[in-house]
Amino acid sequence: MGVMSRNPKDEPLHYGEIFTIWTNILSNNGMIAAYQTLYNHTGDRELAKLVEESIVGMEEENKQLKEILKLNGVGLPPAPPERPNARLEDIPVGARYNDPEISAMVAGNLAKGLVACSTAMGLSTREDIAYMYGQFHMAKAQLGVKFLRLNKSKGWLVPPPLHVGPHDER
Numbered sequence: 001m002g003v004m005s006r007n008p009k010d011e012p013l014h015y016g017e018i019f020t021i022w023t024n025i026l027s028n029n030g031m032i033a034a035y036q037t038l039y040n041h042t043g044d045r046e047l048a049k050l051v052e053e054s055i056v057g058m059e060e061e062n063k064q065l066k067e068i069l070k071l072n073g074v075g076l077p078p079a080p081p082e083r084p085n086a087r088l089e090d091i092p093v094g095a096r097y098n099d100p101e102i103s104a105m106v107a108g109n110l111a112k113g114l115v116a117c118s119t120a121m122g123l124s125t126r127e128d129i130a131y132m133y134g135q136f137h138m139a140k141a142q143l144g145v146k147f148l149r150l151n152k153s154k155g156w157l158v159p160p161p162l163h164v165g166p167h168d169e170r
């Protein structure tokens with residue numbers, strides 16, 4: 001039946017899969033560095049744990065993604081250097097991100113990541129690639145729920161205007 005009838009890992013990647021994987025690694029590399037910096041700005045311990053969890057998740061994704069590119073002879077994108085740890089008190093107040101801003105940024109990036117994973121699943125012809133992105137999607141969704149709970153419990157969630165219908169006014 002051709003090149004698509006064997007073990008999925010033996011099937012060639014198409015250019016869309018390669019581009020998606022390469023840009024995923026590049027994006028993760030940038031966000032890992034950014035989140036390491038944001039971690040230094042974080043005062044809330046629960047938020048700090050979730051930022052750390054986000055970093056670890058992207059590092060785990062990158063391990064899998066880099067392996068696929070290496071096996072297929074594709075060069076890896078550049079990565080910025082790891083950020084040093086800093087004390088929150090050493091960051092000037094006017095230059096600091098605050099916890100609600102950090103939480104909103106990471107939660108927003110998780111939402112974008114869900115869309116990116118769905119897109120990757122849809123364009124993949126290799127089942128193993130689609131499945132891998134399905135796993136990434138589920139991990140991001142679960143982490144997103146943790147951020148939603150944190151944002152609600154801390155009073156950081158800014159909801160859009162709520163619709164109140166005529167039947168609700170009594």
